[in-house]
Amino acid sequence: MPEERIARNIALHIAAGDGNITKCETLLNDDEDGTNGADAWWEDESHLRWNALHFAVSGGHSDIVKLLLRRGGIWNAIDELGFTPADYAWSLNNDEIYWILFEEGVRQTLVLNLLDRKALAQSASRDPGANGATAKDGEGEKGVQVGENGESSTLKLQVTESSGEVSAQNDRFLESRLTFVKDGEGKMRCMDKDGGLVMAAWETDVMQKTATLLCTDQQTGQPITGLKILNVGFGLGIVDEFFQQYKPSKHVIVEAHPDAIAFARQNGWHEKPGVELIHAKWEDALDQLANGELFDVIYWDTYAQGYGELRDFFEEVPYLLDESNPNARFSFFHGLAGTNRFLYDIYTRVSELDLREMGLDTQWYDIRPSTTSETWNGILRKYWDLDVLRIPISKRIQDVE
Ligand SMILES: C[S@@+](CC[C@H](N)C(=O)[O-])C[C@H]1O[C@@H](n2cnc3c(N)ncnc32)[C@H](O)[C@@H]1O
Incomplete structure (x- = not known):
């Protein structure tokens, strides 16, 4: 210059x-x-x-x-x-x-997400064989859309350092090996081939609170048994353990990674009461799911997918939630931009607005997860560095008579 x-x-x-x-x-x-x-x-x-x-x-x-x-x-x-x-x-x-700055960030993120979707729709119609909807560069691990320097990759179309890692692309992640090992505190963790943390014990409190919020009567505080539950992304099966405590009448688990499926089977998940373990990407399992009995509870927590894929799932939620149950609920793991408070706030608001567009009203519940230095020991990169994690609970907006 x-x-x-x-x-x-x-x-x-x-x-x-x-x-x-x-x-x-x-x-x-x-x-x-x-x-x-x-x-x-x-x-x-x-x-x-x-x-x-x-x-x-x-x-x-x-x-x-x-x-x-x-x-x-x-x-x-x-x-x-x-x-x-x-x-x-x-x-x-x-x-x-x-x-x-927050309002500007929300506005620009919504506009760019819209443009992104339009571009994908156009590229799909030009080349119907292309897997445009999932093949995106520059997205980090565990739904984090923030690059190495913290910039949001939806907002700046740049390839971050993480783009060479399997977590940057869902299909590559699904073709690579997973390891299930114990950390220095003897707790199980699941890692991808680059050392990215797919799932670990520090999220246990988040999973427990989420299951409680999804499976408890909000008026009486009593647990609800016999629910029909859908969980997308098995990982270590932590949230599924909590779901099992509510004795669901149906408990469908959709998991795309062969190693995670093998881990689930080793732990006897295919034989647990009400459990149906589906080995498929959620994107491919939708028809099968929507044609069956619908769900009272839906939870989404995948890996190597970004906000674009999460929003694609939002669009499906109204078709999967049981319409006859006004209390049917949806939640997802909100780790979007989990290393920058401001961008985390932006994604909280953007997801809430997108869910509203799908006819879902969202309440947020705070939790302060505890991590230690051991949590990230031997891990490629921290994906969470904030005090408060927000758990969304979305329900259909009820018609007012
Ligand atoms: C963070 S873990 C889920 C952790 C889980 N909530 C628990 O409590 O242990 C994410 C899981 O999603 C799976 N996954 C990634 N992409 C997927 C896809 N497109 N469809 C279904 N599962 C997927 C990964 O293989 C991984 O097992």
């Missing part, structure tokens, strides 16, 4: 930090002599890779934050320390700016 342009971009950073909105506008606009305006997205390598939004946030100037967002400022740009502008707003207790 030419020096004059860099100087202009730095001048924008200074004006944004000082709260001088008139100067920011002048610098952003093209000059009368044709000189281009400053770049709202530009990152200063010599200053923590901050962009103009980071400076505006650090000065607490909400008007300039709004201006920069209108003029191409990148709401989720990560600096050298891994922080977005919203992370600074949060640490400075600036709620107003945090929510401005």
Whole structure:
């Protein structure tokens, strides 16, 4: 970039930090002599890779934050320390700016998800043989859509370092080997071939609370027995153990990985009461599922799939939940962007809005899972680093007479 342009971009950073909105506008606009305006997205390598939004946030100037967002400022740009502008707003207790950035993030994520789906639909119609809906680059492990530096891959179409790993692509993951081993505390974990953590004991509390929320009468707090339950993704079978405690009349488990199926069979899951173990990708099992008796409880927790696939599953939920039961419930493991609080908030809201579009109303229940340094010992990458995990419980929106 030419020096004059860099100087202009730095001048924008200074004006944004000082709260001088008139100067920011002048610098952003093209000059009368044709000189281009400053770049709202530009990152200063010599200053923590901050962009103009980071400076505006650090000065607490909400008007300039709004201006920069209108003029191409990148709401989720990560600096050298891994922080977005919203992370600074949060640490400075600036709620107003945090929510401005949040609303912008939700808006852009919804628009980009929509564009992504349109592009997939078009590519599918051009080449019906292509497996466009699942073959996506750059998605990280366990539903995390955040790349190495924390950027959301739905938002920036870039290939992250993780794209060479099997967790970046569901079909490759399903063709690679899994290992079921004990960690340093003697607890079972399931790992993919690159050392990615597919499932581990730290999630046990989350699975237990989810099963309780799904299988308990919300009025009386009494457990409900005899439910028809569908679980997608067996892993270590932790959530299924909890489901079994409610003595379901039907307990269907859809699992795509041959090694996870073998592990389930070794542990006698194919013989447990009410259990039907289906070895298939959920995408391929849908017809079979929807043609049978429908479900009171549905849970979704897969691996090597991102928000796009989760949203595809949302679309199926209304067809799988038993319509005759107004209390039929759906939940999923919400680990989306589980290493960045702000992006986690964005995905919480985006998934809630997408579920609403499917006619489902969602309540969130908080849990503080406990992890130790042993949890991530020998693991390729942490996929969870926040205090509070949110468990969604979605039900059909009831018609008001
Ligand atoms: C995180 S684990 C599930 C953990 C489980 N909730 C538990 O409590 O142990 C994810 C599982 O989803 C499976 N999986 C991945 N892609 C799938 C797909 N397309 N359809 C069905 N299962 C899939 C993986 O093989 C893995 O066993």
